[in-house]
Every structure is written in C-alpha cells, then in structure tokens.
Amino acid sequence: MPFELFVALRFLREGRAQTALILAGTTVGVAVILFLSALISGLQATLIDQTLSSQAHVMLKRPEREVRLLQPPGPEAVVARVEKAPERERSIEQWQQVLAAVRQRDGVVAATPTAAGSAFASRGELVKSVALRGIEPESFDQVVKLSTKLTAGAFRVEGSEALLGVVLAHDLGVSVGDKVRLTTPQGRADVFTVAGLFDVGNRDVNQRWVLVSLRQAQTLLDLAGGITTVEVKASDVFGAEALAQELGALTGLTADSWMKLNQQLLSGLQAQSSSSIMIQTFVIIAVALGIASVLGVSVIQKSRAIGILKATGTTTSAVMRIFLIEGAIVGLVGSVLGAGIGAALATFFQRAVKNPYGDSLFPVALTPRLFLTASAVALVTGLLSAWWPARHAARLDPATVIRNG
Amino acid sequence: MAEPVLQLEGVVKDYGAAVRTRVLHGLDLTVRAGEFTALIGPSGSGKSTLLNLIGLLDRPTAGRVVLAGQDTGALDDDGLTGCRGRTVGFVFQFHHLLPEFSAIENVMIPMMAARGRSAPDMPECAGHLLGQVGLGGFLHRKVTLLSGGQQQRVAIARALAMAPRMVLADEPTGNLDTHSADEIFTLLRQFNVKAGTTFLVVTHDPRLAARCDRIVELVDGRIVSDRPNRREGP
Numbered sequence: 001m002p003f004e005l006f007v008a009l010r011f012l013r014e015g016r017a018q019t020a021l022i023l024a025g026t027t028v029g030v031a032v033i034l035f036l037s038a039l040i041s042g043l044q045a046t047l048i049d050q051t052l053s054s055q056a057h058v059m060l061k062r063p064e065r066e067v068r069l070l071q072p073p074g075p076e077a078v079v080a081r082v083e084k085a086p087e088r089e090r091s092i093e094q095w096q097q098v099l100a101a102v103r104q105r106d107g108v109v110a111a112t113p114t115a116a117g118s119a120f121a122s123r124g125e126l127v128k129s130v131a132l133r134g135i136e137p138e139s140f141d142q143v144v145k146l147s148t149k150l151t152a153g154a155f156r157v158e159g160s161e162a163l164l165g166v167v168l169a170h171d172l173g174v175s176v177g178d179k180v181r182l183t184t185p186q187g188r189a190d191v192f193t194v195a196g197l198f199d200v201g202n203r204d205v206n207q208r209w210v211l212v213s214l215r216q217a218q219t220l221l222d223l224a225g226g227i228t229t230v231e232v233k234a235s236d237v238f239g240a241e242a243l244a245q246e247l248g249a250l251t252g253l254t255a256d257s258w259m260k261l262n263q264q265l266l267s268g269l270q271a272q273s274s275s276s277i278m279i280q281t282f283v284i285i286a287v288a289l290g291i292a293s294v295l296g297v298s299v300i301q302k303s304r305a306i307g308i309l310k311a312t313g314t315t316t317s318a319v320m321r322i323f324l325i326e327g328a329i330v331g332l333v334g335s336v337l338g339a340g341i342g343a344a345l346a347t348f349f350q351r352a353v354k355n356p357y358g359d360s361l362f363p364v365a366l367t368p369r370l371f372l373t374a375s376a377v378a379l380v381t382g383l384l385s386a387w388w389p390a391r392h393a394a395r396l397d398p399a400t401v402i403r404n405g
Numbered sequence: 406m407a408e409p410v411l412q413l414e415g416v417v418k419d420y421g422a423a424v425r426t427r428v429l430h431g432l433d434l435t436v437r438a439g440e441f442t443a444l445i446g447p448s449g450s451g452k453s454t455l456l457n458l459i460g461l462l463d464r465p466t467a468g469r470v471v472l473a474g475q476d477t478g479a480l481d482d483d484g485l486t487g488c489r490g491r492t493v494g495f496v497f498q499f500h501h502l503l504p505e506f507s508a509i510e511n512v513m514i515p516m517m518a519a520r521g522r523s524a525p526d527m528p529e530c531a532g533h534l535l536g537q538v539g540l541g542g543f544l545h546r547k548v549t550l551l552s553g554g555q556q557q558r559v560a561i562a563r564a565l566a567m568a569p570r571m572v573l574a575d576e577p578t579g580n581l582d583t584h585s586a587d588e589i590f591t592l593l594r595q596f597n598v599k600a601g602t603t604f605l606v607v608t609h610d611p612r613l614a615a616r617c618d619r620i621v622e623l624v625d626g627r628i629v630s631d632r633p634n635r636r637e638g639p
Contacts, residue, residue, distance in 0.1 A: 312514055
C-alpha cells in the first residue's frame with residue numbers, strides 16, 4: 001500500500017468523530033444534489049415528454065404569402081390598411097423531394113408528410129370543430145409515437161378509417177366501430193369509421209384531433225396530392241431550434257421548432273434548471289467549507305504528528321498528499337453513501353406521492369450519468385477543500401512543532 | 406582513524422528578524438564514525454538548536470553542515486528530508502511516537518516514507534528491531550498503551566529503522582526514572598558497540614555523560630570544551 005494512503009486511512013480511522021462529521025456533511029450534500037437533480041430532470045423529462053407526445057420536434061410549412069401594395073411607395077403620404085387575403089390550405093411544392101432531402105439530413109431521426117386543415121365532425125345533430133390531419137401511419141408513428149397512446153381500437157387509418165381523441169369521441173358519443181361525418185370548409189364531406197381512440201395527455205389534442213389517411217385528407221382539403229406540413233423528429237430534442245433553422249435554409253420553407261412553439265414552457269424549464277443549479281452550488285460550497293474546516297482543525301491537531309513524520313523522512317509533498325488523500329477518501333465515501341441515500345429518497349418520493357390517477361407526482365430520473373456527476377463533484381470538492389489544510393500541513397516546520405510539542 | 410560522519414564548519418544560527426539573536430557562534434565540530442559523544446551544557450546554551458541543525462530539521466544562518474560526506478547547504482527541502490531519512494535517526498525526550506499507530510507501525514514509518522510504500526520485508530525488519538530493544542511481545546500494541554520506558558524503546562527502534570549513520574538523541578532519558586534511564590542508555594550503548602552506529606546524545610545528566618566516549622560542552626552557543634572521556638562502564 002502506498003505510504004500516504006496508509007497514513008491517511010489511519011488518520012481518518014483514528015479521528016472517528018471528525019471523520020464521521022465530514023462524512024455526514026459530504027453524504028448529505030451529495031444526497032441533496034442527487035435528489036434535486038433527479039427530481040428536476042425527472043420533472044423536466046416528464047413535461048417535455050408530455051409536450052412532445054403529440055408534437056413533432058420541427059414543423060416545415062409553406063411560407064405565408066406576402067401582401068403586396070398595388071401602389072408603389074411615393075413622396076405623398078398614404079393611409080393604407082393592409083388586409084390579409086383569406087388563404088386556403090396550399091401544398092408544399094415538390095414535397096416528395098423536400099421530404100427525401102430532409103430525411104437525409106444529419107440530426108433527423110424521422111420525417112413524415114401531413115395534410116392538415118380544419119373540419120367539422122358530426123354525428124347526428126352534434127357538430128364539433130376539429131383539426132383534421134391526414135397521415136402516413138408508419139412514418140407518422142416514428143415522429144409522434146401515437147400507437148402507444150391508444151386507449152381503444154387499433155392504430156389504423158386505411159380507407160375511410162379515422163382515429164379520434166378520447167375527449168372528442170366522448171363529446172360526439174362515439175366509440176370504436178361507430179361512424180363520424182367529416183365536412184371541410186372546402187365543401188367536401190365523407191363518412192369515416194372510428195378505428196381507434198387515443199389519449200396523449202393533452203386535453204386540446206384529445207378534443208380536436210381527427211387522424212385520417214393522407215389520401216383522404218388530401219381529397220377533403222382539396223389539396224390534390226399535396227401536403228401542408230413536413231413533421232420532423234430530431235435526434236437531439238434541445239437541438240431542435242438549430243435543426244429547424246438548418247432545414248428552413250435547406251428547403252426554403254418556414255421551419256418552427258417545438259422550442260419556438262413552447263417558449264413559455266422552455267423559459268419555465270430554464271428557470272427551474274437555474275434555481276436547481278443555484279441550490280446545488282450553495283450546497284457544494286457548504287460541503288466544501290465543512291470539509292475544509294474539519295480538515296483544517298485536524299491539521300492543527302496533528303501538527304506534532306506532521307512534525308514527527310517530517311523528522312522521520314516524510315517529504316513535504318508526501319505530507320501534502322496525505323491530507324489530499326483524506327479529502328479524496330471523504331469525497332468518495334461521501335459520494336457513495338450520498339448517492340445511495342439520495343437514490344433511496346428519490347425512489348421513496350416517486351413511489352409514495354401519487355396523483356389520483358396513480359401517476360407519480362415526483363417523477364425522478366436516476367441516470368448513471370447523474371451518479372457519476374454527483375460522485376465527481378464530491379471528489380473534486382473533497383480534493384479542493386483539502387488543498388488549503390494540506391498546504392498548511394506541508395509547510396509546518398518540524399523543528400518548531402517538535403520543540404513546542 | 407575512522408572517517409568523519411559529521412563536520413560543522415563555522416556554523417552560525419540567528420533567530421528573529423527585527424531583533425536578531427545569535428544562538429550559535431561559529432561552531433566547528435567533527436564527529437567520527439562509531440563515536441558515542443555527549444553534548445552537555447546549561448539550558449539555553451543552544452544544544453537543541455545545534456541538534457536540529459545536525460539533524461537537518463533546520464538550516465544554519467552561516468557555515469557548513471557536512472553529513473556523511475554530503476554538504477547539505479545545497480539541498481532543497483525534499484533533498485534535506487531524503488538525506489535526513491537515510492543518514493540520521495532521532496530519539497526525542499518525549500519519544501514523539503505517532504499515537505495512531507502500533508509499535509511496529511511506528512518503526513515501519515521511516516521505511517515506508519523512504520520507499521513510498523509498504524513492502525513485505527518491513528514488518529520482519531521492524532519486528533527484529535523491536536525484539537532487540539526488548540519489545541518482541543508488544544509489536545502490535547498501540548504505543549499509547551505502553552509505559553514511558555517502552556515508548557522510548559520504540560522510539561530507539563524507529564531511530565534505527567533506516568540503519569542510519571548517526572543517531573541524534575535529545576535528552577533520551579530525561580523523562581524516565583533512574584532505572585529506566587539506565588536501561589535505555591545501556592541499549593543505546595549496545596547498538597553503538599554492536600552495529601557501530603554513531604551517537605550524539607544531549608544530556609543534562611552528568612552520570613550518563615560520564616559513560617560516553619567524548620564530552621562536548623556548549624555554553625552560550627560556543628564550544629567551551631571538547632574532551633575524550635575515560636569511560637566508567639558500558
């Protein structure tokens with residue numbers, strides 16, 4: 001065993017009360033950091049997951065037509081009211097090529113064409129305004145994983161089959177196998193059979209969405225083989241905005257990322273992350289001060305021992321290493337204990353506190369990366385906070401401490 | 406004539422920055438291999454200061470300290486520590502053992518410090534030394550559980566752990582009763598005779614000084630007498 005480790009371990013073992021004190025401090029610190037991180041990232045992951053359960057990461061649409069002034073601007077003052085022309089759903093030109101180009105782009109996991117527009121769903125006297133979406137089921141499911149959100153029926157939109165949100169189905173009083181009539185502002189209408197019901201955890205979507213085959217939607221929305229949107233799933237959820245800009249430049253289409261469409265949520269998440277980082281920073285500072293002060297006291301108490309070690313051939317750098325190793329051991333053991341306690345606490349909260357539906361109110365994300373980060377933080381904190389006491393110990397003059405006892 | 410283990414040439418030591426106090430005034434001293442020298446003098450005469458300089462725990466203000474042929478003036482702190490570890494063993498008045506460790510571990514500390522790690526031969530070597538000082542039955546006992554005399558024996562074993570050229574003993578019997586003091590002194594003498602280790606012993610006790618080969622007397626930081634001694638006994 002290396003000499004410095006041998007001495008450091010013995011100093012820690014013999015100074016039981018002090019060792020227990022700094023270990024407790026480090027353990028609590030790591031547990032708090034781990035618990036908070038797991039909780040915040042769990043909450044954020046759940047929020048993002050819920051937000052993106054019915055939404056693509058990037059949406060590509062045809063840009064809106066600019067309104068041009070008929071009279072060119074001149075020297076005289078003109079009072080003009082620019083009125084936007086009512087615009088019908090228009091197809092993305094040469095969308096097959098656009099889709100192929102998007103799919104080949106780095107950072108794109110999947111892309112799907114959709115034909116979307118508004119419509120009325122009616123059953124008997126009951127009429128509801130709905131968002132009609134024509135999809136290619138296979139590629140759509142790769143972008144928005146809807147097949148796992150079905151509460152009844154099958155994920156199928158063949159022929160005149162349609163998928164409805166559970167709230168809309170409830171409002172219309174239909175279930176799987178029932179008929180629903182869809183009418184569009186373009187004056188086209190058809191009758192569809194309900195093939196399945198979905199619940200994405202978002203009331204608006206559950207109340208408004210009707211999914212039919214791409215071909216049927218094209219007919220109803222008068223798009224004649226066209227599509228309105230290319231929906232994209234990105235490999236990096238938080239890189240969606242950058243990908244959107246890249247795809248916008250590539251295709252000349254208007255590209256919106258989920259981040260842009262959910263700015264309020266995003267700023268909320270960022271505020272949450274900032275406050276979490278702030279709390280963790282203060283915890284780290286408190287733990288560092290705790291380790292430094294207890295090790296500092298330990299150095300003063302061990303002045304004589306350090307003098308003796310130096311008198312018997314221990315070098316200044318070896319003395320320094322002894323106290324740095326003490327800090328590192330405290331950091332390591334504290335991180336293991338803290339990780340265990342933090343994980344237990346997080347799991348307990350996750351299991352114990354649930355909403356009336358049985359879902360956890362404190363979803364936690366205990367990842368190996370989180371454990372590694374917490375351990376690294378504890379180790380570095382232990383080493384850094386042991387630095388000052390170690391340097392002080394190394395500088396002690398053996399003649400003085402031996403003379404003064 | 407035996408080779409010199411220690412040579413002091415014009416060694417001066419001053420303390421204080423604002424008000425300088427000269428503790429040692431240009432000392433010249435040569436100690437040869439195998440000698441058993443007593444360093445005597447009244448309190449405040451500079452004995453411990455001189456011992457610290459010889460043991461490389463401190464540096465002189467002026468002059469040269471040559472230990473085992475090496476001029477120590479050019480060495481940095483780690484160089485001094487290395488030279489000290491290889492060349493000098495210390496026995497202090499208050500034993501200065503490490504209370505966290507057992508008897509055998511205290512003896513192994515200088516060996517481990519020199520090699521940077523523990524090695525399988527170290528317990529055997531340390532155990533042998535403790536056996537020689539009569540503590541063969543107390544190898545793994547915490548030093549805090551040993552008597553004063555036993556603790557000083559551990560300190561002697563530790564001083565001899567690196568087979569040093571010279572052992573510096575500062576009042577090694579000053580804290581012991583007469584019987585224990587006699588035993589400890591006899592032990593030091595035995596190592597001197599059997600292993601040829603050089604000893605420089607600071608003592609106030611004229612009885613013990615009389616049992617040394619040579620007596621150097623220090624008064625007010627100056628060597629006032631340096632004479633061979635006809636020993637009364639071992």
